[in-house]
Amino acid sequence: MPEQIVVSEFLAARRPRRTDAARNFDALLAAAREAFAEHGADASLEDIARRAGVGIGTLYRNFPTRRHLFEAVYANEVDDLGRVAAEVSGEPPWEALAAWLRRFVDYAMTKRAIREAMEGEESDVFLACRQSMYDAGTPLLLRAQAAGEVRTDMSIDDLLRLVSGITSVAFPDQGQRDRVLGIALDGVRTRS
Amino acid sequence: MPEQIVVSEFLAARRPRRTDAARNFDALLAAAREAFAEHGADASLEDIARRAGVGIGTLYRNFPTRRHLFEAVYANEVDDLGRVAAEVSGEPPWEALAAWLRRFVDYAMTKRAIREAMEGEESDVFLACRQSMYDAGTPLLLRAQAAGEVRTDMSIDDLLRLVSGITSVAFPDQGQRDRVLGIALDGVRTRS
DNA sequence: AGATTAGCGGAGGTGGTCCTCCGGTTCAAT
């Protein structure tokens, strides 16, 4: 099992074993994901508990601090990203990279949160997550560069910051977002 | 006098005539600019008053609601942008556009705020500001397109959203931000 | 200089969020 699963293992370890407790844990995670997507990283914790149909005490038992909760949600998303990278690795170099990046954009929750996570103070979990994202994307980038499809004067860090910037801006419709992302990616490709 | 000044006229009309009041007004605007840049659009109003060395009552007298204050700061910035557009209009097409966009990025305050202003509900002032920005940028874009320097399948709206996306992401250092911006702008240029 | 009045500023009421604590409830193991 590759690196990418490490994060969710960390999550699974914290998931309670009793059935009702586990259900609440999942509900909280889902509600938090939703709330963070909507209001950014400082959504109201009491609102999250409400959405999850759970008392505020339960939230605090599972996630002693806002950061714990935030990290848990984030880790979940990042894990998926690793899985997608494996899935697309069969495609031609450029298509694989583009598909992965498009998926990167689609993470609605992470839309706002990823940005706030990249700035700000680092925690172990955030560092691990970022590393995991980089590990997932780097092979795709390197392959596209080796194939002469992507300019060689940029790093995975540059690439993800570029894309997450576009992700964090509001667009009236999805079509425009795709168009603008396409333009940015044209800058990433080598000139023919 | 072109369109761009309209916004600051609106501002000047609201500026008190008494000297101490005018000073407070300016201090509040400066403090707000700073606070919004730092904490985003929901910075604490009491903190802003404190920074300005002014009572909270004074803040509310000048700006009855947070939106009023926000709009005032925003209008100020946008106005400058119009002025810069006029300044660079002598440069060659591509250089003029690029210089203007780079200036666009530099507006630290607007960094976070512009993004939040572009989503969310529209107000008259925001619409006017956006329009003013578009009015300033459109001639530069059209000229660069006419000169065959910029792809013709994108609008000023696409362009500003692209750039403001990059603006809203945190970068470890200014150099990386410039590099990434350069890459995105390569996507904007026509292929030679 | 004195009167006038615009403007100041902060005390305090309101409401929302954070987080703790513990009496009651529900699960699971026997």
Added chain:
DNA sequence: ATTGAACCGGAGGACCACCTCCGCTAATCT
């Protein structure tokens, strides 16, 4: 079915931001 432990949920105190209101201050005018 019973029992013990794990878990639930929300009442409540601390805190902070918002915004109003009004007695006081100081700028402007004559």
